[in-house]
Amino acid sequence: MLMDLPQPHDLDHLFRRVSPAVGRILDQALAEREITPAQGEILFHTQGLDLLALLAVADELRRRTVGDVITYVVTRNINFTNVCYIGCRFCAFGKPARDPDAYTLSLDEVVERARQARAWGATEVCLQGGLNPHQPPTIYEDIVRAIKTAVPELHIHAFSPFEIWWGSRRLGISEEAFLRRLKDAGLGSIPGTAAEILVPEVRQRLTKNKLRRDDWVRIVRTAHRVGLPSTATIMYGHIDQPRHWAEHLALLRDIQRDTGGFTEFVPLGFIHENTRLYREDGARPGPTGMEDLKMHAVARLMLHPHIANIQVSWVKLGYKMAQMCLNAGANDFGGTLFEESISRAAGETQGVHTTPDQFQRLIRDLGRVPQERDTLYNPVGRDPSTPPAGPLWQPPLVRAMASAHAAV
Numbered sequence: 001m002l003m004d005l006p007q008p009h010d011l012d013h014l015f016r017r018v019s020p021a022v023g024r025i026l027d028q029a030l031a032e033r034e035i036t037p038a039q040g041e042i043l044f045h046t047q048g049l050d051l052l053a054l055l056a057v058a059d060e061l062r063r064r065t066v067g068d069v070i071t072y073v074v075t076r077n078i079n080f081t082n083v084c085y086i087g088c089r090f091c092a093f094g095k096p097a098r099d100p101d102a103y104t105l106s107l108d109e110v111v112e113r114a115r116q117a118r119a120w121g122a123t124e125v126c127l128q129g130g131l132n133p134h135q136p137p138t139i140y141e142d143i144v145r146a147i148k149t150a151v152p153e154l155h156i157h158a159f160s161p162f163e164i165w166w167g168s169r170r171l172g173i174s175e176e177a178f179l180r181r182l183k184d185a186g187l188g189s190i191p192g193t194a195a196e197i198l199v200p201e202v203r204q205r206l207t208k209n210k211l212r213r214d215d216w217v218r219i220v221r222t223a224h225r226v227g228l229p230s231t232a233t234i235m236y237g238h239i240d241q242p243r244h245w246a247e248h249l250a251l252l253r254d255i256q257r258d259t260g261g262f263t264e265f266v267p268l269g270f271i272h273e274n275t276r277l278y279r280e281d282g283a284r285p286g287p288t289g290m291e292d293l294k295m296h297a298v299a300r301l302m303l304h305p306h307i308a309n310i311q312v313s314w315v316k317l318g319y320k321m322a323q324m325c326l327n328a329g330a331n332d333f334g335g336t337l338f339e340e341s342i343s344r345a346a347g348e349t350q351g352v353h354t355t356p357d358q359f360q361r362l363i364r365d366l367g368r369v370p371q372e373r374d375t376l377y378n379p380v381g382r383d384p385s386t387p388p389a390g391p392l393w394q395p396p397l398v399r400a401m402a403s404a405h406a407a408v
Contacts, residue, residue, distance in 0.1 A: 014053050022050040026057045029301045040246030043298045044291075051290070058297035058329030065308045066331045069389040070363040071373040074356060074380075075124040075157070075335035076117035080105045080143065084130025104132060107146045114147045117338065118154055121356075123374045126335070127158035128191060137170040141185050148186030155188040155375045161219040162194040162211045175219055179226050189375055190223050192231040192262065198251050199244045206239070217255065224261025229376065229397050232262040232307065236295060237270040237287030245295065249302040256306040260396025263377060264309035264332055267295045269316045292321055293328050300329030308393040309377065314354060319362055326366055332373075333359050 015023050025039045035043075046054050081104040105113075114125050127143060136142070140163065144156055159167070159182070168178035179187075196206055198213045211219075223230055232252045236245055256262045269287045287295070300310055311332040312322040322333065338353050356372060363370040371389040372380040376398045379389060394402075 014049065014056060018050050018053045022046055022053065026053055029057055029061065029304070032304065035302045037243070037246040037250045040249060040298055040302050041243045043301065044242035044245060044294050046294065047290075051294070054297050054301075055293060055328040058300040059327060061300050061304050062310070062329050062331050065305060066393050067390070068368045069371045069392065070326060070331055070333055070366070070368045071309075071371050071377065071392060072333040072356070072359045072363075073124055073335045073373055073375060074120070074122045075126055075375075076113065076120070076122050076338040077335075078105075078110055078113050078117075078125055078127045079129055080110050080127055081129040081132045081135065083132040083134065104135065107142060110143055111146050111150045114151050114154060118151045120338065122154065122336070122338070123380060124155045124157050124335070126191065127156065128160055128163065128193065131163065131166045137167070140167045141181055144182055144185040144187050152186075156186055157189045157191060157375050158187060160191055160194040161216045161223075164190070164219050164223070165211055165215055176222050176226060179223055179228060183226060183228055187228065189229045189231075189263065190220075192220060192233050192266075193268075195233045195248075196235045197240050197244050198234075198248045199240075202240050202244050217251070220261070221255060221259055224255075224259035224397055227397070227401060229261045229263050229395060231311075232256070232265045233268055234265075234295070235268045235270055237291060238283040245298070246302070249299055253303055253306055256303070256395070260400070262307050263375070263395050263398065264311045265299055265303055265307050266311040266313060266334070267292070267299060268313055269295075271316065289321060289324075292317060292325060296325040296330045297328045307395070315352075323362060323366060326363075326368070333363065 015026065018026070021042060025035065025043060028039075029035055043054055083102050083104055110127075117125050125147065132139075140159055144158065147154060147156055164175055164178060168175045171178060173181075194211055195216055196203060196210075198216065200213055203210065203213060220230055232255075234245065234248050252262065252265065269292060270283070271286060296310055296312065303310070309332050310330040311334050312325045312330045314322040314334055315337065317325065326333070333354075336354050336356065336359075360370040369389055371392070373392055374380050377392040377394045379392055
Protein backbone atom coordinates (compact mmCIF):
# COMPACT_ATOMS: atom_id res chain seq x y z
CA MET A 1 0.00 0.00 0.00
CA LEU A 2 1.38 3.39 -0.94
CA MET A 3 2.28 5.95 1.72
CA ASP A 4 -0.56 8.43 2.37
CA LEU A 5 1.46 11.61 2.09
CA PRO A 6 0.16 14.87 3.57
CA GLN A 7 -1.58 17.10 1.06
CA PRO A 8 -0.66 20.81 0.62
CA HIS A 9 -3.42 21.97 2.99
CA ASP A 10 -1.99 19.70 5.70
CA LEU A 11 1.54 21.13 5.49
CA ASP A 12 1.06 23.84 8.11
CA HIS A 13 -0.15 21.26 10.63
CA LEU A 14 2.73 18.93 9.78
CA PHE A 15 5.32 21.72 9.96
CA ARG A 16 4.34 22.49 13.55
CA ARG A 17 5.61 19.02 14.46
CA VAL A 18 8.95 18.93 12.62
CA SER A 19 12.30 20.00 14.03
CA PRO A 20 13.06 23.74 13.70
CA ALA A 21 16.18 23.21 11.56
CA VAL A 22 14.39 21.04 9.00
CA GLY A 23 11.28 23.23 9.09
CA ARG A 24 13.32 26.29 8.15
CA ILE A 25 14.85 24.50 5.16
CA LEU A 26 11.47 23.25 3.98
CA ASP A 27 9.95 26.72 4.36
CA GLN A 28 12.81 28.00 2.23
CA ALA A 29 12.11 25.35 -0.41
CA LEU A 30 8.40 26.18 -0.52
CA ALA A 31 9.34 29.83 -0.97
CA GLU A 32 11.40 28.58 -3.96
CA ARG A 33 14.70 29.78 -2.58
CA GLU A 34 17.87 27.82 -3.30
CA ILE A 35 18.88 24.98 -0.96
CA THR A 36 22.60 24.91 -0.13
CA PRO A 37 24.66 21.70 -0.11
CA ALA A 38 24.91 21.91 3.70
CA GLN A 39 21.13 22.13 3.93
CA GLY A 40 20.77 19.29 1.46
CA GLU A 41 22.96 17.13 3.68
CA ILE A 42 20.69 17.87 6.65
CA LEU A 43 17.68 16.76 4.60
CA PHE A 44 19.41 13.50 3.69
CA HIS A 45 19.57 12.68 7.42
CA THR A 46 15.86 13.28 8.14
CA GLN A 47 13.77 10.65 9.93
CA GLY A 48 10.24 10.32 11.27
CA LEU A 49 8.04 13.39 10.87
CA ASP A 50 10.92 15.36 9.41
CA LEU A 51 11.15 12.79 6.61
CA LEU A 52 7.38 12.84 6.02
CA ALA A 53 7.52 16.62 5.75
CA LEU A 54 10.41 16.43 3.28
CA LEU A 55 8.50 13.99 1.08
CA ALA A 56 5.37 16.16 1.21
CA VAL A 57 7.28 19.30 0.21
CA ALA A 58 9.01 17.45 -2.65
CA ASP A 59 5.63 16.23 -3.87
CA GLU A 60 4.21 19.76 -3.65
CA LEU A 61 7.09 21.22 -5.68
CA ARG A 62 6.58 18.45 -8.23
CA ARG A 63 2.89 19.34 -8.45
CA ARG A 64 3.66 23.04 -8.92
CA THR A 65 6.25 22.36 -11.62
CA VAL A 66 4.87 19.56 -13.80
CA GLY A 67 1.38 18.91 -12.43
CA ASP A 68 -0.04 15.40 -12.09
CA VAL A 69 1.36 13.96 -15.33
CA ILE A 70 3.77 11.02 -15.13
CA THR A 71 5.67 10.50 -18.36
CA TYR A 72 7.43 7.50 -19.90
CA VAL A 73 9.29 6.85 -23.16
CA VAL A 74 9.14 3.82 -25.46
CA THR A 75 12.79 2.98 -26.00
CA ARG A 76 15.16 0.08 -26.49
CA ASN A 77 18.61 -0.26 -24.95
CA ILE A 78 21.32 -1.55 -27.27
CA ASN A 79 24.49 -2.39 -25.35
CA PHE A 80 26.55 -3.02 -28.46
CA THR A 81 29.69 -4.42 -26.80
CA ASN A 82 30.67 -5.52 -23.31
CA VAL A 83 34.38 -5.58 -24.13
CA CYS A 84 36.08 -2.92 -22.01
CA TYR A 85 39.68 -2.27 -21.09
CA ILE A 86 38.96 -0.12 -17.99
CA GLY A 87 37.69 -2.62 -15.41
CA CYS A 88 35.71 -0.28 -13.12
CA ARG A 89 35.27 -1.92 -9.73
CA PHE A 90 31.59 -1.00 -9.49
CA CYS A 91 30.78 -2.55 -12.89
CA ALA A 92 30.14 -6.21 -13.68
CA PHE A 93 29.20 -5.57 -17.32
CA GLY A 94 32.60 -4.97 -18.92
CA LYS A 95 34.69 -8.00 -19.93
CA PRO A 96 38.20 -8.55 -21.31
CA ALA A 97 38.17 -9.40 -25.01
CA ARG A 98 39.18 -13.03 -24.33
CA ASP A 99 36.47 -13.63 -21.73
CA PRO A 100 34.06 -16.37 -22.88
CA ASP A 101 31.13 -14.04 -22.16
CA ALA A 102 32.56 -11.13 -24.17
CA TYR A 103 30.58 -9.98 -27.20
CA THR A 104 30.52 -7.25 -29.83
CA LEU A 105 27.54 -6.69 -32.12
CA SER A 106 28.12 -6.04 -35.78
CA LEU A 107 26.71 -2.92 -37.42
CA ASP A 108 24.08 -5.08 -39.10
CA GLU A 109 23.02 -6.50 -35.73
CA VAL A 110 22.79 -3.03 -34.19
CA VAL A 111 20.68 -1.80 -37.10
CA GLU A 112 18.40 -4.84 -36.91
CA ARG A 113 17.75 -4.16 -33.23
CA ALA A 114 16.95 -0.55 -34.06
CA ARG A 115 14.52 -1.70 -36.77
CA GLN A 116 12.86 -4.03 -34.28
CA ALA A 117 12.57 -1.22 -31.75
CA ARG A 118 10.79 1.01 -34.25
CA ALA A 119 8.46 -1.84 -35.23
CA TRP A 120 7.57 -2.22 -31.54
CA GLY A 121 6.65 1.48 -31.35
CA ALA A 122 9.89 2.91 -29.94
CA THR A 123 10.70 6.57 -30.57
CA GLU A 124 14.25 6.19 -29.20
CA VAL A 125 17.17 3.82 -29.04
CA CYS A 126 19.70 4.22 -26.24
CA LEU A 127 23.20 2.95 -27.01
CA GLN A 128 26.07 2.46 -24.62
CA GLY A 129 28.90 -0.03 -24.51
CA GLY A 130 32.30 -0.83 -23.10
CA LEU A 131 35.44 0.93 -24.28
CA ASN A 132 36.49 -1.66 -26.83
CA PRO A 133 39.94 -1.04 -28.38
CA HIS A 134 39.27 -3.75 -31.00
CA GLN A 135 36.54 -1.75 -32.72
CA PRO A 136 37.51 0.83 -35.39
CA PRO A 137 38.10 4.41 -34.17
CA THR A 138 35.08 5.55 -36.18
CA ILE A 139 32.70 3.05 -34.55
CA TYR A 140 30.48 5.62 -32.79
CA GLU A 141 29.92 7.65 -35.95
CA ASP A 142 29.46 4.44 -37.96
CA ILE A 143 26.72 3.26 -35.59
CA VAL A 144 24.84 6.56 -35.69
CA ARG A 145 24.98 6.83 -39.48
CA ALA A 146 23.90 3.21 -39.96
CA ILE A 147 20.85 3.60 -37.70
CA LYS A 148 19.85 6.96 -39.18
CA THR A 149 20.10 5.54 -42.71
CA ALA A 150 17.91 2.55 -41.83
CA VAL A 151 15.45 4.15 -39.38
CA PRO A 152 15.69 7.94 -39.79
CA GLU A 153 12.71 8.70 -37.53
CA LEU A 154 14.34 7.16 -34.43
CA HIS A 155 15.96 9.50 -31.92
CA ILE A 156 19.47 8.26 -31.08
CA HIS A 157 20.35 8.79 -27.43
CA ALA A 158 23.86 7.45 -27.18
CA PHE A 159 27.37 7.43 -25.78
CA SER A 160 28.26 8.49 -22.25
CA PRO A 161 30.79 11.25 -21.56
CA PHE A 162 33.38 8.51 -21.02
CA GLU A 163 32.67 7.12 -24.49
CA ILE A 164 32.94 10.66 -25.90
CA TRP A 165 36.30 11.06 -24.16
CA TRP A 166 37.51 7.71 -25.52
CA GLY A 167 36.20 8.18 -29.06
CA SER A 168 37.67 11.66 -29.50
CA ARG A 169 41.10 10.49 -28.37
CA ARG A 170 41.09 7.49 -30.66
CA LEU A 171 40.49 9.84 -33.60
CA GLY A 172 42.95 12.45 -32.31
CA ILE A 173 40.41 15.28 -32.42
CA SER A 174 38.89 17.56 -29.81
CA GLU A 175 35.82 16.51 -27.87
CA GLU A 176 33.88 19.36 -29.46
CA ALA A 177 34.85 18.30 -32.98
CA PHE A 178 33.93 14.71 -32.14
CA LEU A 179 30.52 15.71 -30.76
CA ARG A 180 29.82 17.88 -33.80
CA ARG A 181 30.65 14.95 -36.10
CA LEU A 182 28.26 12.72 -34.17
CA LYS A 183 25.53 15.36 -34.26
CA ASP A 184 25.98 15.80 -38.01
CA ALA A 185 25.68 12.02 -38.38
CA GLY A 186 22.34 12.07 -36.56
CA LEU A 187 23.02 11.82 -32.82
CA GLY A 188 20.16 13.49 -30.92
CA SER A 189 21.27 13.50 -27.28
CA ILE A 190 23.69 11.79 -24.88
CA PRO A 191 23.14 9.95 -21.59
CA GLY A 192 24.71 11.69 -18.61
CA THR A 193 26.00 8.42 -17.21
CA ALA A 194 29.60 7.79 -16.07
CA ALA A 195 28.92 10.52 -13.50
CA GLU A 196 28.81 8.13 -10.53
CA ILE A 197 29.62 10.66 -7.77
CA LEU A 198 31.08 13.95 -8.97
CA VAL A 199 33.34 14.32 -5.93
CA PRO A 200 37.04 13.57 -6.55
CA GLU A 201 37.70 11.71 -3.28
CA VAL A 202 34.94 9.21 -4.09
CA ARG A 203 35.71 8.88 -7.81
CA GLN A 204 39.34 8.08 -7.05
CA ARG A 205 38.28 5.14 -4.91
CA LEU A 206 35.71 3.90 -7.41
CA THR A 207 38.31 3.61 -10.18
CA LYS A 208 41.66 5.28 -10.64
CA ASN A 209 41.45 5.16 -14.42
CA LYS A 210 37.97 6.49 -14.98
CA LEU A 211 37.00 9.90 -16.23
CA ARG A 212 37.81 12.67 -13.74
CA ARG A 213 35.07 14.97 -12.50
CA ASP A 214 36.43 17.92 -14.47
CA ASP A 215 36.50 15.79 -17.64
CA TRP A 216 32.86 14.75 -17.18
CA VAL A 217 31.75 18.33 -16.54
CA ARG A 218 33.71 19.68 -19.52
CA ILE A 219 32.30 17.08 -21.92
CA VAL A 220 28.70 17.59 -20.77
CA ARG A 221 29.03 21.35 -21.04
CA THR A 222 30.51 20.94 -24.51
CA ALA A 223 27.67 18.65 -25.60
CA HIS A 224 25.14 21.22 -24.44
CA ARG A 225 27.04 23.98 -26.21
CA VAL A 226 26.94 22.16 -29.57
CA GLY A 227 23.20 21.50 -29.18
CA LEU A 228 23.16 17.95 -27.76
CA PRO A 229 21.00 17.73 -24.62
CA SER A 230 21.80 15.12 -21.99
CA THR A 231 20.40 13.46 -18.94
CA ALA A 232 22.02 13.95 -15.52
CA THR A 233 22.64 11.01 -13.18
CA ILE A 234 24.07 9.93 -9.86
CA MET A 235 25.08 6.44 -8.70
CA TYR A 236 24.66 6.23 -4.92
CA GLY A 237 24.74 3.70 -2.10
CA HIS A 238 28.31 2.34 -2.17
CA ILE A 239 31.28 4.17 -0.56
CA ASP A 240 29.59 7.57 -0.67
CA GLN A 241 27.89 9.65 2.00
CA PRO A 242 25.06 12.24 2.11
CA ARG A 243 27.51 15.15 1.92
CA HIS A 244 28.76 13.76 -1.40
CA TRP A 245 25.20 13.49 -2.73
CA ALA A 246 24.46 17.11 -1.84
CA GLU A 247 27.70 18.32 -3.46
CA HIS A 248 26.90 16.31 -6.59
CA LEU A 249 23.40 17.80 -6.86
CA ALA A 250 24.71 21.34 -6.40
CA LEU A 251 27.21 20.83 -9.23
CA LEU A 252 24.49 19.56 -11.57
CA ARG A 253 22.39 22.60 -10.66
CA ASP A 254 25.29 24.93 -11.51
CA ILE A 255 25.74 23.27 -14.92
CA GLN A 256 22.03 23.49 -15.70
CA ARG A 257 21.88 27.13 -14.67
CA ASP A 258 24.63 27.84 -17.20
CA THR A 259 23.65 25.55 -20.11
CA GLY A 260 19.99 24.54 -19.74
CA GLY A 261 20.90 21.24 -21.40
CA PHE A 262 19.79 18.56 -18.91
CA THR A 263 16.46 16.96 -19.85
CA GLU A 264 16.06 15.13 -16.55
CA PHE A 265 17.82 13.88 -13.42
CA VAL A 266 18.01 10.10 -12.91
CA PRO A 267 19.11 8.69 -9.51
CA LEU A 268 20.69 5.26 -9.98
CA GLY A 269 21.08 3.10 -6.89
CA PHE A 270 24.24 0.97 -6.76
CA ILE A 271 23.61 -2.68 -7.72
CA HIS A 272 26.17 -4.54 -5.67
CA GLU A 273 25.94 -8.32 -5.96
CA ASN A 274 28.47 -9.09 -8.69
CA THR A 275 30.84 -6.13 -8.29
CA ARG A 276 34.37 -6.09 -6.91
CA LEU A 277 33.57 -2.83 -5.14
CA TYR A 278 31.19 -4.77 -2.87
CA ARG A 279 32.98 -8.12 -2.71
CA GLU A 280 36.51 -6.80 -2.17
CA ASP A 281 36.40 -3.09 -1.28
CA GLY A 282 33.83 -2.94 1.51
CA ALA A 283 31.11 -1.00 -0.32
CA ARG A 284 27.61 -1.00 1.11
CA PRO A 285 25.07 -3.33 -0.57
CA GLY A 286 23.30 -0.49 -2.31
CA PRO A 287 20.99 2.19 -0.89
CA THR A 288 18.17 1.50 1.55
CA GLY A 289 14.56 2.21 0.72
CA MET A 290 14.64 5.34 2.84
CA GLU A 291 17.73 6.56 1.01
CA ASP A 292 15.95 6.00 -2.30
CA LEU A 293 13.04 8.16 -1.15
CA LYS A 294 15.32 10.86 0.21
CA MET A 295 17.43 10.96 -2.97
CA HIS A 296 14.42 11.67 -5.17
CA ALA A 297 12.92 14.14 -2.70
CA VAL A 298 16.10 16.12 -1.97
CA ALA A 299 16.87 16.21 -5.69
CA ARG A 300 13.48 17.81 -6.28
CA LEU A 301 14.24 20.50 -3.70
CA MET A 302 17.85 21.19 -4.68
CA LEU A 303 17.35 21.13 -8.45
CA HIS A 304 14.14 23.19 -8.45
CA PRO A 305 13.34 24.95 -10.72
CA HIS A 306 16.31 24.28 -13.00
CA ILE A 307 15.75 20.55 -13.67
CA ALA A 308 12.03 19.86 -13.51
CA ASN A 309 11.96 16.20 -14.58
CA ILE A 310 13.04 13.67 -11.95
CA GLN A 311 13.05 10.11 -13.29
CA VAL A 312 12.73 6.87 -11.35
CA SER A 313 14.80 3.89 -12.49
CA TRP A 314 12.33 1.01 -12.22
CA VAL A 315 15.16 -1.39 -13.11
CA LYS A 316 17.05 -0.38 -9.97
CA LEU A 317 14.08 0.30 -7.68
CA GLY A 318 11.44 -2.22 -8.71
CA TYR A 319 7.91 -1.12 -9.46
CA LYS A 320 6.70 -0.69 -5.88
CA MET A 321 9.58 1.51 -4.73
CA ALA A 322 9.38 3.41 -8.03
CA GLN A 323 5.75 4.22 -7.21
CA MET A 324 6.82 5.43 -3.76
CA CYS A 325 9.43 7.75 -5.28
CA LEU A 326 6.83 9.08 -7.71
CA ASN A 327 4.97 10.20 -4.57
CA ALA A 328 8.13 11.87 -3.28
CA GLY A 329 9.04 14.35 -5.98
CA ALA A 330 9.60 12.27 -9.12
CA ASN A 331 7.48 12.62 -12.25
CA ASP A 332 8.93 10.35 -14.95
CA PHE A 333 8.82 6.52 -15.08
CA GLY A 334 11.73 6.16 -17.50
CA GLY A 335 11.71 3.86 -20.50
CA THR A 336 10.34 0.54 -21.64
CA LEU A 337 13.94 -0.54 -22.38
CA PHE A 338 13.15 -3.95 -24.00
CA GLU A 339 16.74 -4.97 -23.36
CA GLU A 340 18.91 -3.93 -20.42
CA SER A 341 22.29 -5.53 -19.78
CA ILE A 342 24.37 -3.33 -17.48
CA SER A 343 22.26 -3.51 -14.30
CA ARG A 344 21.46 -7.16 -14.97
CA ALA A 345 25.18 -8.00 -15.14
CA ALA A 346 25.67 -6.41 -11.71
CA GLY A 347 22.96 -8.64 -10.22
CA GLU A 348 19.68 -6.78 -10.70
CA THR A 349 16.64 -9.04 -11.10
CA GLN A 350 13.74 -6.56 -11.43
CA GLY A 351 13.28 -7.25 -15.12
CA VAL A 352 14.36 -6.04 -18.53
CA HIS A 353 11.14 -4.75 -20.09
CA THR A 354 8.06 -2.77 -19.10
CA THR A 355 5.18 -2.33 -21.55
CA PRO A 356 3.31 0.96 -21.99
CA ASP A 357 0.21 -0.79 -20.60
CA GLN A 358 2.13 -1.65 -17.42
CA PHE A 359 3.33 1.93 -17.04
CA GLN A 360 -0.19 3.23 -17.48
CA ARG A 361 -1.60 0.84 -14.88
CA LEU A 362 1.04 1.77 -12.32
CA ILE A 363 0.58 5.49 -12.99
CA ARG A 364 -3.22 5.36 -12.69
CA ASP A 365 -2.78 3.43 -9.44
CA LEU A 366 -1.19 6.63 -8.10
CA GLY A 367 -4.13 8.74 -9.21
CA ARG A 368 -1.95 10.49 -11.77
CA VAL A 369 -2.12 11.01 -15.56
CA PRO A 370 0.03 8.79 -17.83
CA GLN A 371 1.61 10.38 -20.88
CA GLU A 372 4.01 8.85 -23.39
CA ARG A 373 6.79 11.27 -24.37
CA ASP A 374 9.79 11.32 -26.64
CA THR A 375 13.39 11.83 -25.53
CA LEU A 376 13.04 15.62 -25.46
CA TYR A 377 9.71 15.59 -23.55
CA ASN A 378 7.41 16.17 -26.49
CA PRO A 379 4.07 14.36 -25.91
CA VAL A 380 3.55 11.25 -28.08
CA GLY A 381 -0.05 10.15 -28.72
CA ARG A 382 -2.63 9.83 -25.98
CA ASP A 383 -5.01 7.24 -24.54
CA PRO A 384 -8.48 8.60 -25.47
CA SER A 385 -9.75 7.67 -21.98
CA THR A 386 -7.15 9.89 -20.33
CA PRO A 387 -7.53 13.69 -20.00
CA PRO A 388 -5.05 15.71 -22.10
CA ALA A 389 -1.75 16.15 -20.30
CA GLY A 390 -1.01 19.59 -21.66
CA PRO A 391 2.51 20.78 -22.57
CA LEU A 392 5.37 18.94 -20.89
CA TRP A 393 8.36 20.68 -19.31
CA GLN A 394 11.39 20.89 -21.58
CA PRO A 395 14.89 22.11 -20.67
CA PRO A 396 15.86 25.59 -21.88
CA LEU A 397 18.29 24.21 -24.47
CA VAL A 398 15.55 22.08 -26.08
CA ARG A 399 13.08 25.00 -26.09
CA ALA A 400 15.70 27.23 -27.71
CA MET A 401 16.45 24.58 -30.37
CA ALA A 402 12.73 24.22 -31.14
CA SER A 403 12.29 28.02 -31.42
CA ALA A 404 15.28 28.35 -33.72
CA HIS A 405 13.97 25.52 -35.93
CA ALA A 406 10.50 27.11 -36.10
CA ALA A 407 12.02 30.45 -37.12
CA VAL A 408 13.83 28.95 -40.11
